[in-house]
Amino acid sequence: MGTIAVIGAGQAGLVLSAALLRAGWRVTLYSDRTADDHLDDRGRPTACLFGDQVEYEADLGLSLWPEASRVRRIHLDLFTDDRSLAFSVDAPLRKPALAVDQRLKFSAGLREVERRGASVVIGTVGVDDLDRLAASHDLVVVTAGHKSLTGLFERDPVRSVHSEPQRSLFMVNIHGYDMAARPEHREGVFSFLPGTLEVFWIPFFDKDVGESRSIVVEATPGGRGDRFGDVTSADEGLEVLKSVVDDLFPHESEFLRPARATSPVTWIKGQIVPVVRKPVAVLPSGRHVLGLGDAVVLNDPLAGQGANNATRMARFFAEELAAHEGPFTAAWLTERFDEWWERGCYTSDFSNGLLAPLNDEQKTVMLAASRREDIGEQLWEGFNDPSSLFPWFFDAAATREFLARRNVGRLDLLRYKLGVGANLLGQKASRLFRRPLGGTATP
Ligand SMILES: Cc1cc2nc3c(=O)[nH]c(=O)nc-3n(C[C@H](O)[C@H](O)[C@H](O)COP(=O)(O)OP(=O)(O)OC[C@H]3O[C@@H](n4cnc5c(N)ncnc54)[C@H](O)[C@@H]3O)c2cc1C
DSSP states (O other): OOEEEEEOOSHHHHHHHHHHHHTTOEEEEEESSOHHHHHTSOOOOOOOBOHHHHHHHHHTTOOOOTTSOOEEEEEEEEEOTTSOEEEEEEEEEEEEEBOBOHHHHHHHHHHHHHHTTOEEEESOOOHHHHHHHHHHSSEEEEOOTTSSSGGGSOBOTTTOOOSSOOOEEEEEEEESOOGGGOGGGGSEEEEEETTTEEEEEEEEEETTTEEEEEEEEEEOTTSTTOOOTTOOSHHHHHHHHHHHHHHHOGGGHHHHTTOEESSTTOEEEEOOOOEEBOSEEEOTTSOEEEEOGGGTEEOOGGGSOHHHHHHHHHHHHHHHHHHOOSOOOHHHHHHHHHHHHHHHHHHHHHHHHHHSOOOHHHHHHHHHHHHOHHHHHHHHHHHHOGGGGTTTTTOHHHHHHHHHHTTOOHHHHHHHHHHHHHHHHHHHHHHHHTOOTTSOOOO
16 A cells, blocks of 8 residues: 655545545645644634535544534525515435534544554645655645645636636624524524525534534625625624624524624635636646645535535545555546546536526426425435536426426426415515504515
């Protein structure tokens, strides 16, 4: 078995290290933080893992938080521009999802792989170091995320769809919310106002408070929800979030009102330009390194795929590397990546597909899912395995065929639509009746 240098003790790096250690490799893991540094880090992304990835981490012995709540259902509310609820989809996940604070995961994961025999070297790795490491290992794999060393990996113009950010992001982790006001929040909740705002409310195991909720806000740039640009603290961001929710998703206001941030550092704001890079970088010496995870495939978190994708990639490459005899040439690594991309492309297609406006067929599937739990379950399976959504969720003819196979005909759809229409009218009427004399309508 070979020798490998893994750069970055994050999601991809820890999974790859654990899998290759199990296969008998000599692993050296280079981390810019110690296990204690990881614990003292700023808040990290929600990084909810879905079914197969949760199972794979557990199989590798990296699932160390049995007390963390598993997510077993997702409840999605779809709103119209005038704040009316068009319909909801509430369906189970086929396998539980899990969101554990990456500060805990990375800290414990680093200790765990070291305990299993990995050599851990602390320090920030630069390009010169990579050259040295490439000379002394069978392979160097860069799993340093999307903020460092990515300049090494050339952008792939064919596989990259966007050159501008598609959403403005804000994330804050909270506790102290009013669960009784919205029991749906015992599980995952998504609130969508198409074209304006998507908010994800994810059960989360926070380093400091344990059971909590991680809220990810995805606002269309320049839209009514894009109000987090000037935020400078978790508390300030949470106040802005409360006002956005009061304006656009008022049925969540009561749940959110008493909430507090889990700590001053558990928040993030920013924008991401989704990109796919070439997986192999050639160093000044002519030697090469492989990139995995966000270092080469970076998606907007709208579909919650980054950590899932990093896990899938690390798993695929661990299996390929362990089975290979002979040198890990640039051509061999690129071929393996192309093979991975045959399936991996669906993750990017899913993420980019959700960033685009929902088309009529997709709205129809969601409407059918609001009436049929089996369709909702099939839809949610896309978060676990994005390939399962193709072609039926992204191709009009395939959507019709998908619905027909599930005995959802035109008359059923008409009935569902009439139900939604009546419901929306009812909401409008009730707002009208609550309107104070001479005043404007209250929520
Ligand atoms: C708001 C938000 C919410 C998200 N929610 C989800 C979600 O619900 N589900 C999901 O799947 N994904 C989600 N993601 C994405 C997910 O967090 C990332 O895609 C995932 O962590 C990427 O894993 P990685 O291993 O590539 O990089 P990382 O997990 O970022 O790990 C990189 C590691 O390398 C270290 N490092 C960096 N540079 C160096 C260097 N030069 N030398 C040594 N070490 C170095 C870093 O300190 C870090 O520990 C979200 C992202 C955001 C922004």
